[in-house]
Amino acid sequence: MTSQVLSKVLIVDDLADNLQALDALIRHEQRIVFHAASGEQALQLLLEHEFALAILDVQMPGMDGFELAELMRGTERTRHIPIVFTSAAGRELNYAFKGYETGAVDFLYKPLDSDAVRSKVNVFVALDQQRHESRRQVAQLEQSRQEQQQLLEELHITQAELQRSLRMRDDFMSLVAHELRTPLNTLFLESQMRILQLQRGNFEALGPDRLPSMVARDQRQIQSMIRLIDDMLDVSRIRSGSLSIRPTPIELMALLERVASDLALQASGYGSCLRLHDHPPVAGCWDESRIEQVVINLLTNALRYGGGTPVDIIVTAAEREVRIDVTDGGIGIAPADQQRIFEPFERAAANGEVKGLGLGLAISRQLAEAHDGRLFVASDGKQGSTFSLVLPIGKVVGQA
Incomplete structure (x- = not known):
């Protein structure tokens, strides 16, 4: 089960009582509420956090809510944040029209309707949760794709190594057969010649003057085969980690x-x-x-x-x-x-x-x-x- 990301909501108002009242209205265990008493404080928080919703009071000293909204819409990091304006001014000032022009998603008049505020905040928090979940799923899909790609690459490497091992095995068997055949053929021909001399009764061909050279030739061929076998045994010992030395x-x-x-x-x-x-x-x-x-x-x-x-x-x-x-x-x-x-x-x-x-x-x-x-x-x-x-x-x- 994945842990849920807490959504962040920003409320901006120059009056502390208004901030406390709005905070009490929208606070929930699945969200974090940040306070800003001015547009400048709000900008600092906007640069540090990713918010699901910003609730801005229109009438503030210094930078008012409209100016803050225009700055938010002009910045890549904050332009996607939904904005809801609040105002105690009368409807005749037509603040709502100006608020929508600056990119607000809603405009609420004070005193605020508690149910309406909670409903709107819940909607945007839910959208934020869906956005986080979508990112998480995309990240999981990307991770899964990378893992599959890595597995595929490892499979290709393993397949190439297997094919190389098979080629090496075939080449090795061919080399061994070739290298052993030469001394074996020599020994076989020497033995056939001696058998033929014995069958013909030509014992002089196997006499004491020729026997040492025959034995020497046999010994060279046998030593050649022994060296090949010793080399193969050494390779086997190296691969098994059992090669030992006695200094x-x-x-x-x-x-x-x-x-x-x-x-x-x-x-x-x-x-x-x-x-x-x-x-x-x-x-x-x-x-x-x-x-x-x-x-x-x-x-x-x-x-x-x-x-x-x-x-x-x-x-x-x-x-x-x-x-x-x-x-x-x-x-x-x-x-x-x-x-x-x-x-x-x-x-x-x-x-x-x-x-x-x-x-x-x-x-x-x-x-x-x-x-x-x-x-x-x-x-x-x-x-x-x-x-x-x-x-x-x-x-x-x-x-x-």
Whole structure:
């Protein structure tokens, strides 16, 4: 149930007794009666309140009722207020005609008819109440329209997100199938060849001199599939909020040297090389396997997109943090793509020239943030990119 707005009625008369008598006549629990002893006081009240009705005495010293009415009709704020004139002067002065000319809705002669006054005030108060109710209903309708509009916009956003999620799911399934098919096909063909050699009795093809290379090839394909599965599991952990890290004291330069050495052969396959710039040892408390995972992701991406250019690894240590910059001289990343590539299943090369699920950078940023660190990229979009991993020093992650 809505609370009723109290209507305001203004009575103007220079005699206090007349004001008190009229007030007693029209006062009601659903209205507020304001008094003014002059036209000037009335104008001040008219500027401060919105009135349902103004009852003006014609004959007042200074500004009379007619002058006050003309001012009211000439002002946007007050021109809509109904005016009822009262006068003790005789009818022969024809005040009523002049009152109607100034825009009055009625003219009453004193002594006032109590029933007539109450009836007229009740009518205008009722109209005022209807006006307030109409405004309230219009405001409710407008609020309802805005809420419906907001719901519609949210529905469109949700629908777009759902469609994007469906596209991402389809793209993801296609990517997973494609990425897993390559190592699986290799393993399948290798096994078929070995079965064929065994069926032909050609045991020399499976001899000790060839077996190590076969095992190495199998291991590479298996490791490729394991990395894909691990990436998918990491994304699932990130989304469920269950990604955890286990920080221990480690020395960063030794870790970078080990990773650069392990990836040297892979870099050679891209016609590139990894150049770790000299820097004194940097000790910190991080999850060694997770930091190694981030560095490997950054170096692997630099080799993939670097176009055979050398990849530089530069370490800069400050009092509270250390920064690792991985720089390549490849195709660069457009400014519009520099945030997109950190989203799951997004890749810098949209034409599919470079393989991968597009999970590495998304996972790496989450791992950096889990260490209270940052991961970002800088590129002019034309040539070369620098990925920067910033980690805090001297703080055990998860402790105050």
